[in-house]
Amino acid sequence: MAITYRGQASRLNKIESKQNASGFQEKSDPGPRQGVGGEEVSLKQAKASFQERLSSPGKKKNFYGGEAYFQDGYGGDLASPTKMNPITQKSKSSPFKINETLVAGAAVTGKKFVDAGAEVGKAFKNLKPEPKAADLTDNKNN
Amino acid sequence: MAFKLKPHSEVFGIHEKTSQFGTPVILKDDLEEGVEAEANRDGTIFVSSKLSDKKIEKAVAHEKVHLDQLATGRLQYTEDSVTWKRDTKSPMKVYKRSEMNEGHPDFEWEDEAYKQS
Numbered sequence: 001m002a003i004t005y006r007g008q009a010s011r012l013n014k015i016e017s018k019q020n021a022s023g024f025q026e027k028s029d030p031g032p033r034q035g036v037g038g039e040e041v042s043l044k045q046a047k048a049s050f051q052e053r054l055s056s057p058g059k060k061k062n063f064y065g066g067e068a069y070f071q072d073g074y075g076g077d078l079a080s081p082t083k084m085n086p087i088t089q090k091s092k093s094s095p096f097k098i099n100e101t102l103v104a105g106a107a108v109t110g111k112k113f114v115d116a117g118a119e120v121g122k123a124f125k126n127l128k129p130e131p132k133a134a135d136l137t138d139n140k141n142n
Numbered sequence: 143m144a145f146k147l148k149p150h151s152e153v154f155g156i157h158e159k160t161s162q163f164g165t166p167v168i169l170k171d172d173l174e175e176g177v178e179a180e181a182n183r184d185g186t187i188f189v190s191s192k193l194s195d196k197k198i199e200k201a202v203a204h205e206k207v208h209l210d211q212l213a214t215g216r217l218q219y220t221e222d223s224v225t226w227k228r229d230t231k232s233p234m235k236v237y238k239r240s241e242m243n244e245g246h247p248d249f250e251w252e253d254e255a256y257k258q259s
Contacts (some may be wrong), residue, residue: 094180094188095224096208096217096255097173098201099245 157189160202165209167202177245181205183212183219200259207255217251226251 151158157167169191173180179201180188187205189198211217218225224242227234228250242249247256 094182095219095239095242095244096181096205096251097245098178098204100176100178102243102246 155191157198157202159195160187160189160199165206167198179205181208181212185209203259204255207258208251211251211254 149158150156151161155169157169160167165185165187167187167189170188171191173188173190178190178193178197182188187202187209189201193201208217216227216229219239222239224237224239224244225234226237226249237249245252247253
């Protein structure tokens with residue numbers, strides 16, 4: 001059956017009247033969910049299943065059923081902040097540091113720095129000069 | 143009897159000039175040898191108490207770039223690893239702290255911090 005413009009309009013009007021039973025400024029009950037994913041979700045059931053899960057403190061599962069992995073090993077009771085381990089307690093030393101030996105160079109700041117070039121140079125100081133090789137560039141012997 | 147209260151910065155060892163709300167700069171005298179400053183992910187910055195005011199300012203500016211990287215989720219660290227993701231299009235890189243030279247300017251996050259501070 002072909003749908004005429006008028007027929008479509010009246011159908012839309014009907015749908016709209018159902019959806020907006022009360023005006024947008026009036027208070028109304030939420031009504032059943034429409035659209036994709038409108039299944040009923042029991043919060044009580046979700047909470048119970050969340051409690052049942054036995055995972056290590058490093059791994060905490062979220063309400064969507066997936067595993068939310070906290071890299072910092074955020075452990076303890078996530079619901080109560082007093083029982084929770086603070087982040088700083090887990091990793092005390094920061095890797096983001098200005099290390100002056102790295103910036104200015106070990107030669108300037110480091111006490112134990114050994115100048116390899118100078119050390120090698122010392123070994124060559126008392127070395128006997130190499131014997132002169134015969135000059136074979138010109139044909140002097142001929 | 144009258145008595146004079148010490149300023150809170152003196153009591154807690156905070157460097158008042160560079161500290162901001164949420165980013166306290168704490169003076170430390172037990173940092174590793176050669177380390178001038180550290181940025182922690184709780185928003186605090188540790189600075190060596192042996193540094194001059196000018197050097198502290200420079201170090202804090204550098205560490206604040208790291209705090210910004212941490213806040214935007216591009217940089218993160220744990221006890222044994224450092225995770226870096228430059229932007230949404232680049233891959234995430236995980237470095238083992240035991241194998242890396244922490245604070246080396248060749249790392250992308252350090253390079254960024256040196257350029258911006």
